[in-house]
Amino acid sequence: MSNPAPTSLPVDDSWWRSAVIYQVYIRSFADGDGDGTGDIAGLRSRLPYLAHLGVDAIWINPWYPSPLTDGGYDVSDYRDIHSTYGTLDEAKQLITEAHELGLRVILDIVPNHTSDQHAWFQQALAAGPGSPERDRFVFRNGKGEDGSEPPNDWHAAFGGRTWTRTDDGQWYLHLFAPEQPDLNWDNPEVRAEFESILRFWFDLGVDGFRIDVAHGMVKDPALPDLGLTEFSVLTGEGQQDHPHWDRDGLHDIFRSWRAIADSYPNPRVFVAEAHVRPGRMPDYLRPDELHTAFNFDFLKCPLEAGKLREVIDRSITSLATVGAPATWVLSNHDETRHVTRYGRADTGVQALFRNQPIPTDLALGTRRARAAALLMLALPGGAYIYQGEELGLYEVEDIPEELLQDPTWERSGHTVRGRDGCRVPLPWTGDTPPFGFSTTGATPWLPQPEDWKTYTAEANQADPTSMLQLYRSALSLRRTHPGLRGEDFCWLDSPAGTLLFERGNGVLCAVNLSDQPIPLPAGSSPLLVSGPLSEDGLLPPDTTVLLYRD
Template identity: 85%
Template sequence: MSNSPDAWWRSAVIYQVYIRSFADGNGDGIGDIAGLRSRLPYLADLGIDAIWINPWYPSPLADGGYDVADYRDIHPAYGTLDEARRLITEAHELGLRVILDIVPNHTSDQHAWFRQALAAGPGSPERNRYIFRDGRGEDGSLPPNDWHAAFGGPTWTRIDDGQWYLHLFAPEQPDLNWDNPQVRAEFEAILRFWFDLGVDGFRIDVAHGMVKDPALPDLGLSEFSVLALEGQEDHPHWDREDIHTIFRSWRAIADSYPDPRVFVAEAHVRPGRLADYLRDDELHTAFNFDFLKCPLEADQLRKVIDRSITDLAVLGAPATWVLSNHDETRHVTRYGRAYTGVTAPMRDEGHPSDRALGTRRARAATLLMLALPGGAYIYQGEELGLYEVDDLPEEALQDPTWERSGHTVRGRDGCRVPLPWTGDTPPFGFGPQGSTPWLPQPEDWKSHTAEANQADPTSMLHLYRTALHLRRTLPDLTSKELCWIDSPNGTLLFQRGTGLLCALNLSDQPIPLPHGCRPLLASEPLGNDGTLPPDTAVWLHRA
């Protein structure tokens, strides 16, 4: 059964592939399936359990592929369905499972359904698949309510016949009406299509936003809010109770396969609500955004870790840890910035980052994350020590936030720059020499290529490979328990199993290591006197 105590996904390390930026197989500057297939041995050697591929479906790419025009095909720039089948087969042969992204909150405005809705007119069954409403005011010229879109601007767009359609994100991403049985049946069929091709699971985009209050009441906010209002139990478009009926039907489909498929939710919800998505008959795991957004401070980290494990333990669900992804500033850059308040700045280009400090802290955070019970996600390039490219030329920016904010918010392109693989000059092996990647790579990434990392035994890549190998082979790291041990202020110390300790020093002074312990892996060299330096983590074996 997929919810058995030893199910693979409970402790899996899953590598996120932003396919457009992973590897370019044909030299057009865009990552593709051919490039990904050529790098599968690298991923297998890294020691991961699965890959998660960001949307690879046909799309106008108004939002990096999260505006899907056809859920049962491959974008021509990435390859073909036959290539996708071969990728899945080859990944399985290397012991890697394959997870896809599904985007159920909205489609592209180029999806056949939306084109049919525009043509059919008000009140039609075709239009009922989406959320169309008449406007307010005597002539209907005012939006149906006061909601704001995630990428800036209003969340309603008016069409030629006078009606408005809802889009929580860009106008090119009209929201589906999940009260419509056709919508529910269509996505169940889409799940089966890919599961039948051998896909092992799905990451669910905006899992908390699919269901809306049909009354569409005003929110009274001056700008977009990704989370429910503090204390508001009945938000009109986030985290509504009816969403769980949908996920129960999806879980039944996943469990109907001989090797049950799995789901991971992208769900931004209020504290204590995430567990509702992980009940036995719903989803399997969910990203831990509290951990990603937590400042690298010992007391804050311990609170987030304890809360995450405790909230999910009631359901027997594992925590799923993550440090970076395609929507957030890379953590090498985040951890090199000064913190303000209790949360880390996610996209704060106005604050400089100390790259050496950020790298040191990122190495320590990696050992912390991989020592915690549960699963973990690695975002492509973090194993190479890549940092946020926050000085991309304005003419290169493609994130919809850039345009929708009136060129005031640069958006997420800085964490999506194509990977450097080999060589001393761009494209650094991302594609054939002479090809031009879709986003420019920094010249100094020559010291961050996979090739350069491989040649340096102290590199970030070697740290990840060693940690992932130990995670697979040390029995203590397969236990579910975490036991905190008293340690000085600004530090964390905990035990896994019967003999493995993880120590993290985030204070400004070296600290002594526990007596009778042998170091297994440290994020930085230990002190000659056997102390743990600041901004350093170590795994220890207790004799």
């Protein structure tokens, strides 16, 4: 192993247990070269903004060379940078500059599948059936007398079947788009290659990886039929031996990855994107496997006190059995932004809308989003902030159809609009698009709403009551107040429709999700409130307050 890149960060083997990590969807964060697409130069220019926000690390969505069929999750080279985003030297400079500002850097790794333009897959197509090159992927002969039927009945995430036939008559597996062929993780060459990729980036100073589709890498070699009519994110519920989700063989892979991460003097970390069967998440977070995992139960939970309490309880207690911290997240690049979700009758995660958007009360959604953010940042464990949520951005649901780029739009036969609405480029300054996103005023790759002029970072900065100021204040308290730095947590009694818990050193968090104002806990004083208290000092509906005991 080569010598790790120098870092100015302090050695802290447990920083990840309480880290707040900011997700950078690089295409939409900041455009530094004026072509309408976000890039490393733009991100570097905004690192001081992120440091001032108060986060501990940034997670960058895939920035590798890619045809961008699926926003970069179709990787053609895992050891380089897409030319639209910059160069490998710029990436090294970014890592150094982030570390100088106290920010760690986490990358996305995509181990379930490659791009169909990856050299390995091109070699597999050229080599033909039965070759070692094809064994790196999942090729099979078809069913029927002439092999013209797919090997099984599996369905792909973006619509359609999960098999594509090659010119020589074989079929290859892709759980997602046809341009994303699945790798064969029973092949030792595949395992060795990804271990080498991890070391490559760790040696450059990267602090960790988010693992895409961590629950899907290992398949049952028999590839049995599922008997389902469509794809589901986790169809394993109620099925103890699902053929391509949450299989036991994953854990050997992750143990080997953890050994590599731990071999560095400032150990690197992993966070799993894993949709698993109930009760299975602790298996991924054992001390010799992954460090943390995204909490999709919390993200998808309706904004209702009883359901939130159940999810928080289950998250904390189940992961404590393996000594792992919970994580909390409200939005990401795959889901409708929570300002929009919370302004609807059903505040849980809904299916990506078809044809017409669901009616939304943005004022209500914003008030609830503020309450949810303060709740999230008051909980023990780690948290993730999706770029733009600190500005109060909502889902853009009226992007013209001809500009939609998510593969779901095409693969669904133009019935499901997909995820573009949460990926619109950020507004930074000014009164008209592109709102400072591009250094030259170039048209962004997805259009921004005109009314985002009131949501820019500049406008948020000027308003002491803005969403940005709330996030900064909450993150500052989380970092400096001793009661929020540990993992102490205890529920207290509170009225129906509300939550009340205590952290360390007498810090309380009260959340009112009922339809009536409630009094603050006796003997306490506010530290930070998500919205104004009533004139008589009560906590209004859809409001959260952090307090300390007098």
